Amino acid sequence: MSRERRPDPFAERPDRTVRPPKSIEPTPALAQDDLRGRRVIVGAPGLGWRYDLRADEKVVQGSRTYVPVIPEQDWYRAELEQVEVFAPLVPVERVWIERLAIAAQGDEASDSGSHLVSLDAPPKQRPVLATHVQRIVGRRLVQVIDGVERRDLRAVTETYTSSDGEVCIRIATELEWYRWVWSGQHAKTLEVPSRLLWLE
Missing domain, CATH: 2.30.30 (SH3 type barrels.)
Incomplete structure (x- = not known):
């Protein structure tokens, strides 16, 4: 007597093939308002980038605009325990906001393709x-x-x-x-x- 083959219990589950989440597109903070709590990247073209940072609202001193930037660990602690933390002021032109990309056809997740990037700005994170x-x-x-x-x-x-x-x-x-x-x-x-x- 042949045994009837049972279907894979996971085969019909919709979560077996999950569409990738949106990519992160670094966007200059210069044109952005409402920065408080936003995840940011700081650095300078050709020199490198720092991640895992959070911003506070812009500060104007004289003719220059700065963004107070806090390591995420300090930001979470300040929010949870309501304590003051030191936030260095970074010139706004050296700050990028991590913005979610608008989902677009063909915006695939990262694979084994080229990993080369431009040094002009923080790279898109797929x-x-x-x-x-x-x-x-x-x-x-x-x-x-x-x-x-x-x-x-x-x-x-x-x-x-x-x-x-x-x-x-x-x-x-x-x-x-x-x-x-x-x-x-x-x-x-x-x-x-x-x-x-x-x-x-």
Whole structure:
């Protein structure tokens, strides 16, 4: 008697093939208003870029405009504990806002293509499926569920096989990730299938 073949229980699940999240397009802060809390990149063409920073509102001193810029860890602590933190003033022309790209056809996730970039401005950041990354602990992630993007997440583990055989990563919100640094309390984490996670 031949045994009837059972279908793959995951084959019809819509989350098995997840569309990549939007890319991040650095945009000059010069033309932007309402910068408080926005994720920013600072640097200078040809010299390099710093990431994982947050901005406050612009400050005008004399004829120059500056942006107070705070490392994300300090920004989260200041917001949570209502404490003052030192924010260096960066000339506005050296600050770029991380803006989500408008979804466009053909805006594919990063693959094995060329990784060369221009040094004139911070490069566009295309998402990379978490399963394609070897070292992921501490990296920024996007979780995609039913087409909805959940951001401000960090990987707390590398990829591993869960008890039910799914390849997973434990993640935490950025607030939990950074609170772990200043409080010593382990972050509250969630086990998520790596196929639903993208490196920002």
